[in-house]
Amino acid sequence: MPSTDTTAAPAATTAHAPARNLLDPGFELTLRPMRYPHFYERYRDAIKNTWTVEEVDLHSDVSDLAKLSAGEQHMISRLVAFFATGDSIVANNLVLTLYKHINSPEARLYLSRQLFEEAVHVQFYLTLLDTYLPDHDERVEAFAAVENIPSIREKAQFCFRWMAALEGADGAEGAERIDQLESASDRRRFLLNLICFAACIEGLFFYGAFAYVYWFRSRGLLHGLATGTNWVFRDESMHMAFAFDVVDTVRAEEPELFDDALEQEVTSMLEEAVEAELQFARDLCGEGLPGMNTESMRAYLEAVADQRLLRLGFPARYGSSNPFSFMELQNVQELTNFFERRPSAYQVAVEGSVSFDDDF
Template sequence: MTTPATAPSTTAASTPASTARNLLDPGFELTLRPMRYPEFYDRYRDAIKNTWTVEEVDLHSDVADLAKLSPGERHMIGRLVAFFATGDSIVANNLVLTLYKHINSPEARLYLSRQLFEEAVHVQFYLTLLDTYLPDPDERAAAFAAVENIPSIREKARFCFRWMDSVEKITRLETAAERRRFLLNLICFAACIEGLFFYGAFAYVYWFRSRGLLHGLATGTNWVFRDESMHMDFAFSVVDTVRREEPGLFDDELEREVTAMLREAVEAELQFAHDLCGEGLPGMNTESMRAYLECVADQRLARLGLKPVFGSENPFSFMELQNVQELTNFFERRASAYQVAVEGSVSFDDDF
């Protein structure tokens, strides 16, 4: 495995060799001073500055837009909000059951606590979407039960649960094999679920927005997008730290497993794309989504220091904007730059 040239460096406070601990060493470190991983604390502070609430999202115009959609487009929206309704709950469960338990850094746990709050806000946003977009109680009930009754969503959920189950019974990361299993879980949720499944869903939202439709959905999605990008960056920084502390874990076998994982995730998301797009809609079809997903998957592999495998280019011009804050005047009535005094941007060129 090669080391990613673009991976951000993490500077930990110097600690005497006799007392130094690695990030995945078993235990429950409580002391924030001296701070071993200040980058994680900085990420927590930046996340706090990005607070938003569901009540800020105005969905009134979306109701009128829904009436304008074709049957195929309404089907797409129904499937999309059904996936959203369950996706963030799965991520939150993995945070509580796996990541918080095994990442032995109080600074990182501060960030994970904040991420859990953000996942709860996302779930509330998607709940509000379902209540607004699907007024029929039976349709809403079916959407909430998507992992049981919608095959394309059930397949994605099974993919997630398999990686959660792979570490469920591990209470302490005592061996290299256990740490590798944990890394695969972390990479799955960062690169495949938040970094591919959700980014695929965002593309459908921005396709509607590029046509001047569903402004409220796009506004909320901008803020979710920024949160998810920060979640993914945090997880990759954890991977960077473990790579530096325990380079022996990052061997050819791990590379093969991660690459196979990304390939499987692309195929699962393509089943979802076929469900949403059917025979194709103007400007959106399964083949263009395949190219987009393969392009995103290659970016995730590159960020992990692995060789890209697909070689596809992004076919969606509406996903080529430079960063989330530039969406402010793009069919928006309200600034999407909801953050308060935090520097930096989320680049579509780097992580779209």
């Protein structure tokens, strides 16, 4: 006799119910119909932006390094020590957190591509360190910077703390990791992790590092480093743009997550990132070098932080303006070289993506 129980839902809707929102738990597999075509377009754009470490010629850097003053050499050694681990930290978070919780196969395609790009960045900085630091012990020390150099350790600790944001009970030690973003509080923690990595790490720590590189470049030095950095810079701009797209999508789907408390937390997170990067700047600049010192770096970082807040739909915090004109000039110049050199390999339309505001 057929069952008359009408309370049981059909199996098809319980076992394979499609997710309604991007942060709903699960592993969506269906690409047609495509829920988020803009993520797929970002994946396709990233594929067109492929470069390899072997294309970067570091030969002239070695003779440039010998010409640097003691202060400049100190700056470079700190910079490469930061580069030694920065992208690995980002890659780990991508796998442990972002890939898991952004529930869209088209977004996961992008994240897979981003993971590859982070691997290329890690390889680039590995090659850079091998070239810049021929001494074995110096090299080992640079790779241990997250433990041994206070200004780098502080930045790494900041990253690790926000990686732990997905651990239960406010990230308390030993607490279980949040496996599924069930509650509004879980989702806000996820958003803080995502925003931290995009706005503070890729979007501020790395942008700080890029400024030192372009400062050298503006004086005709370290051409190889500047070339690789420009390609990394482009990739990082795209990683950030994708992450902000995810934020926009979540905001459209679940606007109630974006309350005053979230705005407050994001603003103080950026303040903390600016302070950590400034401590790094004090370490790098010492008493200051012509055209590069802690105060100008402060204005630059504050201007960058304001850009991130505005992009996230929050008010600016500092009202500072960027004092580093070489950021704009170097970027545009390198992009021109890039297009001239590789007209077929690089096909992304440039409108909007080379303007200072966008890439900055």
